[in-house]
Amino acid sequence: KNQVEQSPQSLIILEGKNCTLQCNYTVSPFSNLRWYKQDTGRGPVSLTIMTFSENTKSNGRYTATLDADTKQSSLHITASQLSDSASYICVVSYGGSQGNLIFGKGTKLSVKP
Amino acid sequence: DTAVSQTPKYLVTQMGNDKSIKCEQNLGHDTMYWYKQDSKKFLKIMFSYNNKELIINETVPNRFSPKSPDKAHLNLHINSLELGDSAVYFCASSQDLWAAGYTFGSGTRLTVV
Numbered sequence: 001k002n003q004v005e006q007s008p009q010s011l012i013i014l015e016g017k018n019c020t021l022q023c024n025y026t027v028s029p030f031s032n033l034r035w036y037k038q039d040t041g042r043g044p045v046s047l048t049i050m051t052f053s054e055n056t057k058s059n060g061r062y063t064a065t066l067d068a069d070t071k072q073s074s075l076h077i078t079a080s081q082l083s084d085s086a087s088y089i090c091v092v093s094y095g096g097s098q099g100n101l102i103f104g105k106g107t108k109l110s111v112k113p
Numbered sequence: 114d115t116a117v118s119q120t121p122k123y124l125v126t127q128m129g130n131d132k133s134i135k136c137e138q139n140l141g142h143d144t145m146y147w148y149k150q151d152s153k154k155f156l157k158i159m160f161s162y163n164n165k166e167l168i169i170n171e172t173v174p175n176r177f178s179p180k181s182p183d184k185a186h187l188n189l190h191i192n193s194l195e196l197g198d199s200a201v202y203f204c205a206s207s208q209d210l211w212a213a214g215y216t217f218g219s220g221t222r223l224t225v226v
Contacts, residue, residue, distance in 0.1 A: 034215075043117070043203050043217030044156075089156065103156040 002027045004092050006104040014112055017080055021107045023073040023090030031093040035064050035075045038087045038106070047075070047088075080111045116140050119204050119218040126194055127226055134189045134221045136204030142216075145187035147179060148203040150220070156203070162187050194225045 004025045013019050025033070032051045036044035048057050048064045050073065056065050061084075063076045077084055090104040117138045126132050138145060147159040160167065160179040167179065176192045191198060204218040 036217075043205075043219045044215075045217070046215065101158060 002092075002094060002102050004090055004102045004104040006088075006090050006107050008107060009105070010108040010110070012110045012112060013080055015080060015082055018076065018078050019080060019109065021075045021077075021088050021090075021109070023075070023092075023104055025071050025073070025090070025092045025102070027071075027092045027094040027102055029094055030068065030071075031095065033064075033066055033073050034091045034093070035062070035073075036089040036091060038089055040086070044089055077109075080109075082111050082113060085109060085111045117204055117206055117216050117218040119202075119221050121221060122219065123222050123224075125224045125226065128194055128196060130194050131190070131192045132194060132223070133191070134202055134204075134223070136187050136189070136218060138185055138204075138206040138216070140206055140216060142206035142208050143184060144207050145181070145184075146205040146207075146215075147187065147189050148205060148217075149173075150201040150203060159202075160187075160189075191223075194223075196225050199223055199225045 007022045011019060030052060032049055034049045035047040037047050038044040047062050048059050050057055050064055050066045052068050054066060061078045066073045075088060087106040087108050089106040092102045120135045124132060144163045146161045148156045149159055150156050159173050162181045164184055178190045180188045180190055201220045201222050203220045205215045207215045
């Protein structure tokens with residue numbers, strides 16, 4: 001069964017600290033994996049997209065990793081800011097030809113001053 | 114100059130009514146989608162349109178019908194609204210079904226009373 005599991009479900013950190021969000025998937029055949037940031041009341045915004053051959057990709061203070069062997073991805077946020085408070089959603093694409101997507105339930109991150 | 118715009122942003126209506134949510138994208142993308150986000154923040158794809166043809170039609174009630182007058186627009190029409198239809202509905206677009214990047218609208222919060 002194709003699934004995307006994210007952990008933790010929620011996370012509270014202090015401003016300036018780093019954190020890592022996890023995404024495990026059991027999706028086949030794997031096409032790519034995306035991380036989205038969703039602010040409350042807004043639509044998801046793409047942070048990074050990773051294909052099978054990519055291990056690490058950075059976008060500013062966000063760094064995503066992908067281990068295709070263990071089917072795990074992580075999103076590391078460095079020097080967190082209050083504006084990082086949002087839900088972070090892991091989305092895995094599979095099948096290749098039909099644009100099939102499996103969405104994780106997200107991790108709700110709260111950055112406190 | 115919003116890339117994917119949805120209207121209305123909020124919609125409160127009574128059970129049994131028929132309502133429509135409009136979506137427009139100015140990115141020149143060929144594929145548009147409708148997603149439903151439930152109270153647990155889980156995103157579920159409902160429909161996908163590619164060049165005005167329905168490509169993915171997930172098992173949603175036939176009270177929901179997507180209508181695409183052209184490739185820049187994908188409207189969602191809902192008949193005989195039920196309490197369980199209350200959710201946030203997101204429109205999204207991508208270059209094609211194989212595109213790695215999706216652009217989401219800001220969502221429409223539907224409340225059925």
